Amino acid sequence: MYDYLIVGAGLYGAxxxxxxxxxxxxxxxxxxxxxxxxxIYTSVKDGIVIHQYGAHIxxxxxxxxxxxxxxxxxxxxxxxxxxxYSKGKIYNLPFNMNTFNxxxxxxxxxxxxxxxxxxxxxxxxxRPSNLEEQALQLCGKDIYHLxxxxxxxxxxxxxxxxxxxxxxKRIPLRLTYDNNYFDDVxxxxxxxxxxxxxxxxxEGIPVYTEVDYLKNRxxxxxxxxxxxxxxxxxxxxxxxxxxxxxxxxxxxxxxxxKADFQGNAVVNYTEYEVPYTRIIEHKHFEFGRxxxxxITKEYPQAYEKGMEPFYPIRDAENLKRLExxxxxxxxxxxxxxxxxxxxxxxxxxxxTIAAAMMMVKQELNSKGV
Numbered sequence: 350m351y352d353y354l355i356v357g358a359g360l361y362g363a364x365x366x367x368x369x370x371x372x373x374x375x376x377x378x379x380x381x382x383x384x385x386x387x388x389i390y391t392s393v394k395d396g397i398v399i400h401q402y403g404a405h406i407x408x409x410x411x412x413x414x415x416x417x418x419x420x421x422x423x424x425x426x427x428x429x430x431x432x433x434y435s436k437g438k439i440y441n442l443p444f445n446m447n448t449f450n451x452x453x454x455x456x457x458x459x460x461x462x463x464x465x466x467x468x469x470x471x472x473x474x475x476r477p478s479n480l481e482e483q484a485l486q487l488c489g490k491d492i493y494h495l496x497x498x499x500x501x502x503x504x505x506x507x508x509x510x511x512x513x514x515x516x517x518k519r520i521p522l523r524l525t526y527d528n529n530y531f532d533d534v535x536x537x538x539x540x541x542x543x544x545x546x547x548x549x550x551x552e553g554i555p556v557y558t559e560v561d562y563l564k565n566r567x568x569x570x571x572x573x574x575x576x577x578x579x580x581x582x583x584x585x586x587x588x589x590x591x592x593x594x595x596x597x598x599x600x601x602x603x604x605x606x607k608a609d610f611q612g613n614a615v616v617n618y619t620e621y622e623v624p625y626t627r628i629i630e631h632k633h634f635e636f637g638r639x640x641x642x643x644i645t646k647e648y649p650q651a652y653e654k655g656m657e658p659f660y661p662i663r664d665a666e667n668l669k670r671l672e673x674x675x676x677x678x679x680x681x682x683x684x685x686x687x688x689x690x691x692x693x694x695x696x697x698x699x700x701t702i703a704a705a706m707m708m709v710k711q712e713l714n715s716k717g718v
Contacts, residue, residue: 351377351572356562357579359387360698361688363550364705365577367421370554372713377572378551379560381580384544385551387688388659389698391542395604397632397643398542402657403598404615404629405543408533409699415535418702421549424537427634430528431615431627435495442617443530444492445523452491458524465489465522483514488522499621504649505596505662513664533699538634577708579688581658582674590673593693595658599648601625610642624648661693685712 353369355362358380366376384390388402406429409415433440441447449461468489477483480501484493497520498509505512529536539546562569563584570576578585583593614633618625625646632642652658661667671693678686687708689696696704 351375354573355577358385367550368709378556386547389543408531408536410534422539422546429530433617435619446526477514480512481509487520500619577685581690594662595652596660597652597656601646
């Protein structure tokens, strides 16, 4: 008899399993995919590490998380400096002095500050009722229409004025020429990819892939005292309160017989007419000098059964439904729910690790565990 059956060999499940095993608990991990790692899974083709489910750049200011994850991989010094392609021009992201200079011709932070304030002053909403009003109030019309409006509508499949204002809480407008997208203290990518990292997390722990837990949950449940489920919480309960909504992604991987395609790891395409949201050139994550290159185009799409759910649509209707599922989960004490699908939340990798750490602490401190 195992102490924990962990359904899902993604980052959350792997961290939970590693920490619990370190505390003397017996863990069994299963996953419906052919591989471990969930959405951070990487493969190697032509000597290039491929991020199979989109770019994953690790970044954190959490010392405990950084110290922990470095036990399982060596990280390089990659700094995320994405670009945006719009109407035939390339702009730096995040929005910074390089962006403002190309957009308005301003040179100094004071000039940029004045221009931004002038544009934002045109829009004053006591309580923004949608994403469009929220964004216009935060950054003004030029940045909104060039970079945000069409990209967001493409990503979410809805017009900006129909999206909740809560999707955009703030828009970073940096008055420096620093192109580092993240503000965090630590940043990088595991050398050789994330697959090796997850392998190291799960070392010595029995793992079975291509297992559909929900089709044989009785059999699998009998193998452990408690279950950590990292799949969709509504699917666990057979959608008894209705289905939670997601957006999905389609990835188009392409091998090119050239040394360099775009000169940068990530380029966003902001115009609605371009069907993909960004192109990733994988070799740049590890400063590759291979003679050929691999790129991936990301196409956002409506989620349908059988697809991978990526982004939860946390609008009022879905949050109300989620509340019912959470109440039901509270009455299912033998089962824990974690990860972005189990919690119906968007989580960065460091948040995922921190949440798994917290769950382990709570479990160890609870009675009977």
